[in-house]
Amino acid sequence: MLTSRQVEQFQRDGCLVAGRVLDWARLEELRGELQRVLDTGPDGFVPGQPRPVRFLDMGKGPSSPVWQIVNIWEASEPFRKLLHHPQVIEAISQLTGCSDLQIWHDQIQFKPPRTGGVNNWHQDAPYWPVIKPMTPVSAWIALDDADTDNGCMWMVPGSHLWGDRIEYLHRFKAEAFFDVGRDFIPPPEAPTQAVKAIPWPVRAGEVSFHHSLTWHGSYRNTSPRPRRAIALHYMTGDARFNAAGEHLMKQFVHLPDGAPMADAGPHFPVVCRNGRAVAPADAPDLQ
16 A cells, blocks of 8 residues: 555656565566567467567667567466556555556567667657546556666656646657756646656566656666566546547447446456456456
């Protein structure tokens, strides 16, 4: 359970490193599973074999790759179990104030040693227009120590209260990564008026939470170490389907416009119901 001070910090800053949630045995299991999927590759899954929803290089090819795997849980039982981690679920419930939670999707980001590329500044919620209201909080779990040498995230504390600024953030490509916010004036009513990007180191096995409007990005991995992490994006029980929006996961939603995402089916597992974590065994299997 998060302390009241941690909840206050999250509400103020829109980001929080909340401590270790994975022991070394679990870390090694997940690293091994990720390596298995990486070794299989985007085109290595045979017809009928469980596979991720997306597997691609978001970077600029071999010179600066950033491998993204969406819904690795659909190809890996250990990652499926991770969606239901009770400490993570309890914290998400505290930070959202919601007793019903389900998975929107997960997302691996892997930056290889020395060549790992930049993930440019962004906010999460503007990329998810098919669900309303926006899904508010994500959990980011480090599978390696993430620091400034191997491409940890950077955050702008307080930016989650500045609204949708995705078009502004798109101006800052890799070459201008550290210029973000220099010409931005926060709304006068916002409690945070300073635009300050700070490094956001997270140790292996720790979880970091961030609001879906918090400005964040990550710089290059110039170290001899990998940077492997998984983001778990959760929806609250009041999430509804917005048929006018577009997103990769829309292909799995067979609902009328405005219908509750709680009815969207097994690609969006329920992980918390009435304030109690739902065990992986109780979540429906994919058909």
